[in-house]
Amino acid sequence: MGWERELFGVLDDLEQQAEAAYGLERAAELADRSRAEYQQVTLASRLVASVGTDVGLEVRGAGLLAGTLEQVGTGWCHLRGPGQEWVVHLPAVAAVHDASPRSVPEVAWPATSRLTVGSSLRRLADAGERCVVRTADGGAHDGTLARVGADFVEVRTGSAGRLVLVAFTALAAVQSRDT
Template sequence: MAWEEELFALLDDLEQQAEAAFDAERDADLADRSRAAYREVTLASRLMASVGTEVRFDVAGVGAVVGVLERVGTGWCLVAGPAQDWVVCLPAVAAVHGAASRSVPEVAWSPVARLGVGSALRRLADAGERCVLHLTDGTAYDAVPRRVGADFVEATVGEGRSLLAALAALAAVQSR
């Protein structure tokens, strides 16, 4: 019986070695898959998971924008600050502090969240609300948005002068 016990012990040992090798290979495979899947995560999807959280954005031409992240859309987000609200254009964002560690993939977003920054600007134009248009180069215009085109916003500045601001150059819109 001793030789049978030795044989079974040897087979158990081989089985444990095979299991350990399989686990090591599987762990490496899972790490590769995780890394590959994370390539698909966008800034907007990370922000979508952060809605309701206090965050700080470093925005080109503006500086720090701090507040509670209220809404995220395609290419923009709404931040409720202590004194005013901000519509922040995501291409102008250099860094985000305080975002959630998870993400919400775009396929899980509501149809409203898929609207672009033009939709947010149209709401401001419809309300006739005075705001500050901040451009990525640091220029700021005290304005009232009037109409929004495909790639620009038309606003009234000063004493009735018309301004066309390219959406690509828009960093943020600050409520008054």
């Protein structure tokens, strides 16, 4: 019976080697799948997971904006800081500090997340609040929002009420102040 024990030992050894090789192959496959799936994660989905937390947003034309992330919508987010609020156009965001390590898939977002940057700006226009519209090139227009078009916002500036049209493609952030 010595040769049978030796044969079973060889077969057990081969089986363990096969399991180890499968485990290595499976680990590599899982890592590849993880990388492939993560490429589907968007900045907005990471921000949705960060709602309610304090973050810092580096925004082209506006600098570092810090505060509590209140809401994220399609192409924008609402940030509340001490004495001011920001509507930030996501294409102008260069970096995010202190975001959640998690992500929320778009299908799990609240219905209000489907609102566009235009919807958020219409709320400010309806309120008649004084604000500063900052553009990605560093420009600033101080006034009140008048009307919001499909791809631009009207800003009434100065005492004469001069009207400036700001294209959404140039928009970085809109700062409103608590009064």
